[in-house]
Amino acid sequence: MRRRSSLPATFLVPTLAILLVLSMVPTLYAIVIALQNRELSTPGYSWVWFSNFADLFTDRRFLNAVWVSVKWEIVTVVATMVVAIGLGVLMFEVASSRMRNVYCLLFIIPVLLPRVSAAFVWKFAYHPLYGIATYPYRLITGGLIFDPLSKPGTALFAVASVDVWQWGLFFAVIVLKLLETLPPQPIEAARLDHAKRWQIHAYVTLPMLKAPLISLMFVKMIESLRSFDLIYVMTRGGPGVATETLDMYAFSQGFIESGKVSYASAMAVLMMIATVITFTMLWKRVQA
């Protein structure tokens, strides 16, 4: 009876058609713009084919942005997973079920905040003179000034800490829920063998959760690509170009500094190709 219904066609076709149009039109148009020399200030344009791409590879600021983006991905993904697994295991070990519920609720709050809000909250907190996060340093050193957001060495980590604040705590909740789904027998068996607490997790529970933890890391890798809001509000890519990721550089080339829309689009197209290829390959591997 189900087989002969017209339902799948009527429910699927319009939605998929709209999704295809909404995603393919901008994607293809991004490539078209990247092959031209459009600028915001002048209406005319001509085809320059691959010269935007050729320029990119000799643009030192672009190469810096690639490096900053790679650093950002590694720092945020690794730190998020470490925080998530650490806190998840701690909750599983020492928190009563009532406290688990309280922590779960608290740990979800940061990730719900708009990134603009999270960025502002921490921008105040990191203020060298009046910030609440820099206050302990002022107190201990007797009023010395520490300005994490304007030092090239610390700025990226200061912004990344906000990302980890949002995602690490949220993923800790998920790690806890994953641990709760495990059958108790292997843990009991390890305990009978006098395994220490940390050994149980290192050798029994976490290896059992390998697949979902890898999926979780995959999600974080995708979400880490959306760093723009945090960086735009907190540092604008500064100091200098220390926190200028690819999307920040594309935005400033296209809109703030020169209005070179085509140049920015070429950058965006490269990003798109790199991420689509990487994540498609990773996804196929995760699924296999």
Place this chain on the structure above:
Amino acid sequence: MKQYRMRPGRLIAKAVLALAGFLAVFPLVWTALNALKNNVDIITRVPKVIFTPTLANIGYILGRDSVLTGLYNSIVACGSAVLIGIVLGLPAAYAVARYPNRFAGDIQFFVLSLRFLPPVAVAIPLMVIWLQVGLYDTLPALIVTYSLLTISVIMWLAIPAFQGVPKEIEEAAFVDGYGAYSVFWRIALPVAARSLIGAIAFSFVLVWNEFLIALMLSSSNAKTLPIVASELSQQGMNVPWGILNASVVLLSLPPLLFLGILSGFLNSVFRQKNN
């Protein structure tokens, strides 16, 4: 058990957790407190916990035309995009969940892969397109763009929700003479409602928090609340800290209203996995 309680490792673990819980909410609480302070109480080298509260900042924020327009734009743009996401996303998800065909895996991957697209890569061409058709800086342009987000997210999350509906209930309805469409309307939708509401709330939070696309697609009329809030910080050297904090609080409230629904949604996802 008593032996465990005495161990210092356990105490340290509890202290670390308590510290993490504190760090999760304290920055936000502090921001809310600052929103109630006069500027002199904020600009102090030693943070002030005791102060005379003022409603001036919140009053200023709620009295600004730009903030009210931003609030209106955010509500209309996000509300419409979520509605479109519901109307188009839920039926499609149901079709994938209940009428498996050989493309089901590819469809799911396609919907997920939309999330791989860097927002800049979508925003730049869309800006040029909307400029050319004369819809740049309007709400319809923003709604259409956000619909891509809401449809794909609602669809992605609703597929497992529909798969969680026991097949037997639907089979029984078929036997009772229900058609395929009325099974969807009268059985699948109500039974899966709780998870579906979670998925919808999630998509709302996602577009409410969206920043980059809104920044690129609006210049004056269609600015959403996050854009307006970010602009308040650029008013010269004299940063109005209290006002800024109040705007952060206003911007953060709507997503936090969904805290209960979303944590319930999370629980139901893992309960399904357990069974």
